[in-house]
Amino acid sequence: MGSAGRVVLVTGVSRDLGRRFARALASRPGIARVVGVDAMPPRGDIGDVSFVRADIRNPVIAKVIVKEDVDTVVHMSVIATPGAAGARNAAKELNVIGTMQLLAACQKAPGLRTLVVKSSTAVYGASSRDPAMFTEDMEPRRPARSGYAKDLSEVEGYVRGFARRRPDVRVTILRPANVIGAHVVSPLTSYFRLPVLPTILGFDPRLQFLHEQDLIGALEHATSADLAGTFNVAGDGVLTLSQAVRRLQRPTVPLPTFALGGLGSALRSSRLADLSPELVALLTYGRGVDTTRMRHDLGFEPAYSTAEAFADFAAPLPVTGGRTQRVLDRVARSLPDPEPALSVLPAPGGGRRG
Incomplete structure (x- = not known):
């Protein structure tokens, strides 16, 4: 199919990345219209995007797709971060039920030609049995029983089922690594913004x-490139957690895993961070994905390496201490083993890039 005059529907535009993607897409040649859909209006300028207030969990989304003559859908509302603390069930419903309703609507749209779904490398999980690098064909070593990774697994399963039922539609699943940047709010970026970082005693994961x-850029490329399939998307290289911490010039408190439950509750109630079981697993075991297929088949090359992306995120963050340090010190003092004491890692060569 030619790309001239394409009409694209983008879900999840109330969130910053969804809004910015929809706005960027609307200015591309070959795109006739971009329709942004979400249950809440976006905060910020959406440029030439026409916004439709609709909840994808409601069957009315099918009418929007037909009425707007949509031929391309980009699904960006599978989220790791619930809108409010304790809203895990609401997030699961949006992720899984919302995707099912959206796919049912796509099923009924005879003019649909392209479906792009933003998943995440979190679908692979993080465990002690993981390979050095996950390829797209690998399954998680420990299937997720709850949380965001389980949502992703279910969502991808429904998307593959849709692809079998509608072989006339090109279906692309992107699995981005941990997305980082000044505008990104996620469990991991909230963790890195803490004034003092709790780490897992004895572990230095690769990220x-x-x-x-x-x-x-990857979503724009996938929307216009005529390629079906599943693709890991990540910047070149890896950083260990200790390297990331040095770039941040943050103090750390190494804690045994059992101490993180109470700490997680304290951080959650302070609205500082959410140390979910998934995040704790990532901070223990790390995760690496192979991006050969992204470069060779999809034909996409990120502008930033893993280290460059992290350096750009770290640059504006202030050097810190303060309230969180006192919370962490209290947790460390309450442990039976006095071993986990505050340790400030020196910054390498005084520079943040590298």
Whole structure:
């Protein structure tokens, strides 16, 4: 199908990345219209995007797709971060039920030609049995029983089912690594913004990042490229957690895993961060994904490496201490083993990039 005059519906535009992607897409040649859909209006300028207030969990979304003559859907509302603390059930409903309703609507749309779904490398989980690098064909070593990773697994299963039922529709699933940037609010970016970082005693996990601009670029590329399939998307290279902490010039408190439950509650009630079981697993075991298919098959190359994306995120953050340090010190003092004491990692060579 030619790309001239394409009409694209983007879900999840009330969130910053969804709004910015929809706005960027609307200015691209070959795009006739972009329709942004969400239950809440976006905060900020959406440019030439026409906004439709609709909840994708409601069957009315099918009428929007037909009425607007949509031929391309980009699904961006599978989220890791609930809108409010304790809203995990609401997030699951939006992620899974919302995707099912959206796919049912797509099923009924005879003019639909392209479906792009933003998933995440979180679908692979994080465990001690993981391979050095996950390829797109690998399953998680420990299937998720709850949380965001389970949502992703269910969502991807429904998307693959849709692809079988509608072989005339090109279906692309993107699995971005941890997206990072000044505008990104996620469990991991909230963790890195803490004045003092709790780490897992005895572990130094490898992490991969994708710059927020590269996520938008990858989604734009996937929307216009005529390629079906599932693709890991990440900046080149890896950073260990200790390297990331040094770039942030943050003090750390190494804690045993059992101490993180109480700490997580304290941070959640202070609205500072959410140390979910998934985040704790990532901060323990890390995760690496192979991006050969992204470069060779999809033909996309991120502008930022993992280290460059993290450096860009870290640059504006202030050097800190303060209230969170006192919370962490209290947790450390309450442990039976006096071993976990505050340790300030020196910044390498005084520079943040590297």
